[in-house]
Amino acid sequence: MTTPSIELPITEQVLHRVDDRGIAWITLNRPDVKNAISPDQRDRVIALLAEASSNLHVRAVVIGATGDAFCTGADLRAPRPPAPRPDDAPKRATGEVAKMIRDGAQALVAAVLDCEKPVIAKVSGTAAGIGAHLALACDLVVAAEGVRLIEVFVRRGLVPDGGGAYLLPRMVGIQKAKELLFFGDDLSASDAAALGLVNRVVPADELDAAVDEWADRLAQAPTRALALTKWLVNRSLDSDRATAFHEEAVAQEMNMNTVDANEGVASFVERRQPVYRGW
Secondary structure: OOOOOOOOOHHHHEEEEEOOOOEEEEEEOOHHHOOOEOHHHHHHHHHHHHHHHHOOOOOEEEEEEOOOEEEOOEOOOOOOOOOOOOOOOOOOOOOHHHHHHHHOHHHHHHHHHHOOOOEEEEEOOEEEOHHHHHHHHOOEEEEEOOOEEEOHHHHHOOOOOOOHHHHHHHHHOHHHHHHHHHHOOEEEHHHHHHHOOOOEEEOHHHHHHHHHHHHHHHHOOOHHHHHHHHHHHHHHOOOOHHHHHHHHHHHHHHHOOOHHHHHHHHHHHOOOOOOOOOO
16 A cells, blocks of 8 residues: 655755855755745745845855755646635636746746845756746856756746746857747756856766855955945846936945945955944
């Protein structure tokens, strides 16, 4: 007789800790389904990223996963309680799919892009579908050798979601983006790095150390300056020059009022290493 699987509580499906350096570690933990992400997991990751933004103790975020896959897409088998509806209503009303995408995959990617702390993707295995977009939305991507990124949507007859058609052209250009999205071929970590989709590719047994090194450096950096820099860079491709220059000046004004900016200038004048606090 087969023993029925027991669903882990959500706090075990998405592991979370903040270490004494201020690094928040968010880890998908459903290796039995290759970390296909469920709605409950997605909502928890969104909430944890929002918490990281508002928590002054948090200086950097790392998103990773257990097992041999980073995230293989949305878990289509995960239960989704039906929305209340009249008895004679259709099974799927016009606009419901669009709302599901806005509140789901798009909200997850937006949470990464909008997080006010730098976010590193620690990609130890396959990243496919929304899993690939979750990684690509991060500020820095470190991948193990042998990792594959897959725009799997076309293989299922689907349109890409989670901002894929927004992110990819901005990262690799329109023609290459179409190639990746039209064919859905596996993309190796080394090829992804050559395209600029991945920052570093390291042997699997060096992934932990490589990610920890970068996370530690970010945790010691001027956090508000990084947040404003992230905002400017993310805005840049959607702005005209006048808007970009205006926003740069506003960001400079905001940053010069921070403790860290004053510490950076003082440490330069005093010929010593700065000690940044994150505010």
